[in-house]
Amino acid sequence: MSKHHASPQNIKVAVDTAILRIKDGVMHVLLIQMKKAPFQGMWAMPGGLLEDDEKCLLAASRILTTQTGLTDVFLEQLATFDDIDRDPAGRVMSVAYVALLPDQEIKLHTTDKYSDVRWFPVKKLPSLAYDHKQIIKEAMERVAGKIQYTNIVWSLLPREFTLTELQQVYEIILGKTLDKRNFRKRIEDLQLIKPTGKTRSGMAHRPAALYQFKHRKLEYVQVM
Amino acid sequence: MSKHHASPQNIKVAVDTAILRIKDGVMHVLLIQMKKAPFQGMWAMPGGLLEDDEKCLLAASRILTTQTGLTDVFLEQLATFDDIDRDPAGRVMSVAYVALLPDQEIKLHTTDKYSDVRWFPVKKLPSLAYDHKQIIKEAMERVAGKIQYTNIVWSLLPREFTLTELQQVYEIILGKTLDKRNFRKRIEDLQLIKPTGKTRSGMAHRPAALYQFKHRKLEYVQVM
DNA sequence: ACAAAAGTGTTGTTACTACACCCATGG
DNA sequence: CCATGGGTGTAGTAACAACACTTTTGT
Numbered sequence: 306m307s308k309h310h311a312s313p314q315n316i317k318v319a320v321d322t323a324i325l326r327i328k329d330g331v332m333h334v335l336l337i338q339m340k341k342a343p344f345q346g347m348w349a350m351p352g353g354l355l356e357d358d359e360k361c362l363l364a365a366s367r368i369l370t371t372q373t374g375l376t377d378v379f380l381e382q383l384a385t386f387d388d389i390d391r392d393p394a395g396r397v398m399s400v401a402y403v404a405l406l407p408d409q410e411i412k413l414h415t416t417d418k419y420s421d422v423r424w425f426p427v428k429k430l431p432s433l434a435y436d437h438k439q440i441i442k443e444a445m446e447r448v449a450g451k452i453q454y455t456n457i458v459w460s461l462l463p464r465e466f467t468l469t470e471l472q473q474v475y476e477i478i479l480g481k482t483l484d485k486r487n488f489r490k491r492i493e494d495l496q497l498i499k500p501t502g503k504t505r506s507g508m509a510h511r512p513a514a515l516y517q518f519k520h521r522k523l524e525y526v527q528v529m
Numbered sequence: 530m531s532k533h534h535a536s537p538q539n540i541k542v543a544v545d546t547a548i549l550r551i552k553d554g555v556m557h558v559l560l561i562q563m564k565k566a567p568f569q570g571m572w573a574m575p576g577g578l579l580e581d582d583e584k585c586l587l588a589a590s591r592i593l594t595t596q597t598g599l600t601d602v603f604l605e606q607l608a609t610f611d612d613i614d615r616d617p618a619g620r621v622m623s624v625a626y627v628a629l630l631p632d633q634e635i636k637l638h639t640t641d642k643y644s645d646v647r648w649f650p651v652k653k654l655p656s657l658a659y660d661h662k663q664i665i666k667e668a669m670e671r672v673a674g675k676i677q678y679t680n681i682v683w684s685l686l687p688r689e690f691t692l693t694e695l696q697q698v699y700e701i702i703l704g705k706t707l708d709k710r711n712f713r714k715r716i717e718d719l720q721l722i723k724p725t726g727k728t729r730s731g732m733a734h735r736p737a738a739l740y741q742f743k744h745r746k747l748e749y750v751q752v753m
Numbered sequence: 754a755c756a757a758a759a760g761t762g763t764t765g766t767t768a769c770t771a772c773a774c775c776c777a778t779g780g
Numbered sequence: 781c782c783a784t785g786g787g788t789g790t791a792g793t794a795a796c797a798a799c800a801c802t803t804t805t806g807t
Contacts, residue, residue, distance in 0.1 A: 730805075734806075
């Protein structure tokens with residue numbers, strides 16, 4: 306309803322982005338190390354206060370591009386976190402976003418705002434500022450849920466990939482192994498991907514056929 | 530990350546609640562009619578600006594209680610809506626919530642803030658203020674999705690209910706008819722409900738056995 | 754006795770699971 | 781020729797879909 310009272314609000318709005326990617330067989334999240342008190346030396350998700358004329362999604366996108374240089378990736382709102390004392394500096398609520406990146410070389414852009422930027426396995430997080438531990442947990446739950454009834458897995462894979470790579474993404478996110486033949490049957494039935502005709506050779510085994518997604522945008526399909 | 534800049538923000542935060550309930554066989558949403566310009570005479574979801582020391586969930590709960598007098602109902606965050614010009618009076622973002630109520634007599638509390646309060650079928654909405662049409666649409670999608678993989682259906686039913694009433698809730702939300710025998714088999718397998726021993730008589734047909742949910746809180750189960 | 758909703762089983766079909774061997778390549 | 785991961789089919793089982801009649805009550 307957004308009705309206006311006489312008394313002005315004293316609430317600030319920040320946007321934080323959980324930037325997720327699979328690396329070395331486990332899910333990683335991009336964290337920055339903070340320079341200033343009260344969280345000096347601690348790690349946090351990249352984020353910042355929202356500008357007056359900026360949509361949250363745009364702010365999340367800006368944060369993502371600043372840190373990674375990437376633009377065309379999966380990005381969606383997760384939830385808004387507003388515990389009264391989540392920020393010791395005052396009432397700051399965070400509209401959190403989730404970004405999913407393919408497993409590729411990413412040049413991390415360190416800015417002078419932070420003392421460091423790094424990928425951390427989500428299961429081995431350092432001590433985090435604010436309520437970011439909770440936000441990352443919910444981001445993971447969102448991904449694990451959504452990979453089962455949508456095609457978002459495309460966002461975690463490069464344009465061309467092998468069936469084994471596709472299967473590994475599912476195995477990592479769901480935390481269980483899958484039967485190769487049953488998995489391939491399932492994927493074929495869904496008709497989400499098509500062979501590119503190319504193969505990936507150079508390894509000491511039979512070359513794997515490369516596939517690509519027919520559509521690289523969110524669709525709803527019962528995968529598992 | 531919630532870092533603080535020198536320039537103060539000029540963004541307000543409101544909380545709006547989509548209060549949903551099944552009535553006369555279709556989903557209804559509670560709307561209030563606005564008194565003031567620029568949306569005078571138009572309808573909107575109840576809501577209001579967030580207080581400085583108030584959590585969003587608490588604000589949503591307060592809104593719900595103010596309008597309906599109810600307290601112990603399903604209430605969860607939906608999403609945050611922040612189109613720059615969603616409110617012509619300035620930058621006001623809305624943290625939207627969804628409330629689900631059982632189909633029972635509800636005394637609506639009209640306050641002098643609004644000129645009217647009413648239930649509207651979600652498929653026959655009047656002209657709505659702000660982006661509330663979109664918010665209600667997303668609320669409905671959330672409910673339709675969540676009823677399939679959780680037990681939230683309890684929130685739309687009274688404490689005691691018949692199997693037919695339970696089935697009707699699914700049929701209304703999913704928008705399709707279900708086979709009675711298959712439905713009952715499914716529900717029995719899930720073990721979410723138990724018979725109360727009582728029956729509902731007084732109608733010109735065989736009395737129906739009454740059931741109740743074992744747990745009236747959110748659980749994850751594949752229902753359909 | 755009639756109308757109206759409650760309650761109840763079986764069968765065919767489809768989807769899922771479990772499982773093992775040959776293939777193509779690089780070293 | 782050996783090591784490595786790529787690629788493929790079948791059979792048994794479990795889940796799901798389709799379907800119709802009898803029961804109990806109120807009028």
